[in-house]
Amino acid sequence: MAIKLVKCKKDGFPILEINGQPQCLAEFMNHCLGGRKITDVVQRNGTLYYVFENRHELPILCYCCGNPLACPDLDAEKKRMRGRSLKAMTWVPELLENGNYAIDFQLEFSRKAGENAAMMVQTSTLSADELHHPVTCCHSGAPAPMSEALRPAIVPSPPKKRHKRR
Numbered sequence: 314m315a316i317k318l319v320k321c322k323k324d325g326f327p328i329l330e331i332n333g334q335p336q337c338l339a340e341f342m343n344h345c346l347g348g349r350k351i352t353d354v355v356q357r358n359g360t361l362y363y364v365f366e367n368r369h370e371l372p373i374l375c376y377c378c379g380n381p382l383a384c385p386d387l388d389a390e391k392k393r394m395r396g397r398s399l400k401a402m403t404w405v406p407e408l409l410e411n412g413n414y415a416i417d418f419q420l421e422f423s424r425k426a427g428e429n430a431a432m433m434v435q436t437s438t439l440s441a442d443e444l445h446h447p448v449t450c451c452h453s454g455a456p457a458p459m460s461e462a463l464r465p466a467i468v469p470s471p472p473k474k475r476h477k478r479r
Contacts, residue, residue, distance in 0.1 A: 324339050329441070332452060339402055344452075345367075347399055348400070351366075351396065354387065360381040361384045363394060367450075370444070372445075373436050374436055374437035379437045398422065399422055401420075401421040402419065404438075419436075420436060
């Protein structure tokens, strides 16, 4: 039995429901995270998040079940991931022991000095749907704040001239 996925005509990545709309997984992730550096790694309510320089927060989830992955040493994970940028993504449908399919979604992060290979991180496609967006991102669902430079100037209207009755 083969997995039936709708694939993006541009890049062959799956079209998934992300934020309630069908979107290409690669285009969505690249728009928010592509080429951006990880500035921090945090853990909230048992979920590990990579925090990027543009304030997006990516939860790292098990690819087969979508549950948070355990992080036994947060400080070591911070040291391992800070400063890396998202360079590429790959995916493969994988048959699980229970007969279901899951998408093995891997993110490739840049090398650090002294390393021979890029860092591959396996996560669930649900990470895209649970990505925390800053207000300035078009995927945040909130209107972006208007910068002072773009804000229309408030100019008082000229006083109305009063005409005297004759």
